[in-house]
Amino acid sequence: MDGDRYPLHHRSEVDVDANAQRLFAHLDDHRRLAGHMEKPSMMMAGATMRVETDVLQGQAVGSVIRVIGRVLGMNLVVEEVVTERVPPLRKTWETRGEPRLLVIGSYRMGFTISPEGDRSRLTVFIDYQLPPRGVAHGLGLLFGRAYAAWCTRRMAADATTAFTGIAA
Incomplete structure (x- = not known):
């Protein structure tokens, strides 16, 4: 894909006590993967987002995932589509249309x-743009990098926690 389309990047890497098949199966459930969005946090200004999937449940190329919520009195919505899914090695999804978000576009x-072996190295990444205009663009300049880092770290940490104390 065009590297200029998403000029900003962040990635988080962790070792997980699960083999690749088990880890992929865990992460392939988008509600589990994005679970950090459904819990109040400081990065979410105390608000939550709801994850909805189509009949394919985000587990096939072309499957649609919607994330909807209200933060600081503003309705937020992003629609994502799964663009690559290669079990048990990788999965990618991308926004469709223009997302209505506060700090990233x-x-x-x-x-x-x-x-x-019985363990896996997990890398969670995001390539992104700032919101194109308005207050969201200014907020993106201030908080976009921190939000992207928080999101990838949460996903990676949640995967590690899910397999802590469980035999691979």
Whole structure:
């Protein structure tokens, strides 16, 4: 894909106590993967977002995922489509249309899994733009990088926690 379309990037890497197949199956559930968005947090200004999937549940190329919520009195919505899914190694999804978000604009996001025996190396990434205009653009300049880092770190940390104390 065009590298200039998403000029900003962040990635988080962790080792997970699960083989690649189990880790991919866990992360392939988009509600689980984006669970951090459904819990109040400081990065979400105490608000939550709701994750909705189509009949394919975000588990096939072309599947649509919607994330909807209200933050600081503003309705937010983003629609994503799965663009790549190669079990148990990687999955990518990308925004469709212009998202209504506060600190980031359009993005491509995903994860890669590097099998290491009974363990895996997980990389969660986001390539993104700032919102194109208005207050959201200014907020993006201030908080976009921190939000992108928080999001990838949360996904990576949640995956690690899910397999802590569980035999691979």
